[in-house]
Amino acid sequence: MSKVLGAITMSMDGYIAGPNDRVGAGLGDGGEPLHDWMFRDPAEVDRAYLDELFSSGGAWIVGRTMHDLAEGWGDAPGFGVPVFVVTHRERPTDVKGDTTFTFVTGGLGEALRRARAAAGEKHVIVMGGGEVLRGCLDAGIVDELALTIAPILLGSGKRLFDGIGLADLELEPAEVVESPSATHIRYRVKSEASTIAR
């Protein structure tokens, strides 16, 4: 059955980007090692984890800031499925190779409805940034949080969880994939009813 997954990498001290994240340095100062498990030093299990995540996704949701910082993932984003970008500023749909970026101005609820429709039986994956993922967690629409913990300390930057009242969220670690480069923990969210119509 189709689920909504949150999927993101954070440092051991809770940062998803270092300070001064900007176009050309989307993970901020010192933040690049967050993604060493994907790009610089992936173990076989990391590759398999990422492949499985991508192949499970029928649509992605991403925040506008993250989209812009990643420069739309260049000319060949390679998602292979529709990506819905949550934004306040309208922008025409952007087709790049096998990936269509649709800019949604109707909030998380609209993004979720459109992503669900596009994903069919596959999962909707919310990849961040922090604001969008926290919003989805807060709204109770995330079924599972696929949290990758990179074995680094950043000391400053953007935190994933920053005290916006997620203390009531009930989580249960359901599965762990371990590698020398990162620890991937799949949490089941035991949430109450969603505040956004599903």
Next chain:
Amino acid sequence: MSKVLGAITMSMDGYIAGPNDRVGAGLGDGGEPLHDWMFRDPAEVDRAYLDELFSSGGAWIVGRTMHDLAEGWGDAPGFGVPVFVVTHRERPTDVKGDTTFTFVTGGLGEALRRARAAAGEKHVIVMGGGEVLRGCLDAGIVDELALTIAPILLGSGKRLFDGIGLADLELEPAEVVESPSATHIRYRVKSEASTIAR
């Protein structure tokens, strides 16, 4: 061979205690669930993990604040091995059942030397609080960090890592023990030379 282990539980958002930690509520407001994996809801693997940790320890190091907040672990602390309490205020040695608390005023270096001597071939375990554990990490004397991540968000309180310049610390996840109640990640510290004589 004897190693120095750091062993502590933190929430997913990096807290080792909620706000207002005090005698009688050592884990602070809302912080008690940090230890559900030990007391309220341990799985078999959690019990085994804790047993193995305790049996591997030949001596423990703890900060005075944590000792006092835990009220010296009551009348029967049950460590079974010497515990060295790092403090600025002298206090006579305290013998309770099978556990001796020695109050060390000569800093982490002295605590480490005395704990090593007491531990013999077994490990020295630094259990916190945050200040003592960060100090040991910063001084390069921790060989392995046994970090338990409780599946909760606290939103406020005392953070384990709080940006005191540990960004250079090189860590590698070496082993993971997973349970529905917590995720126990053993990190190997690939550190430079210690700043404290070993």
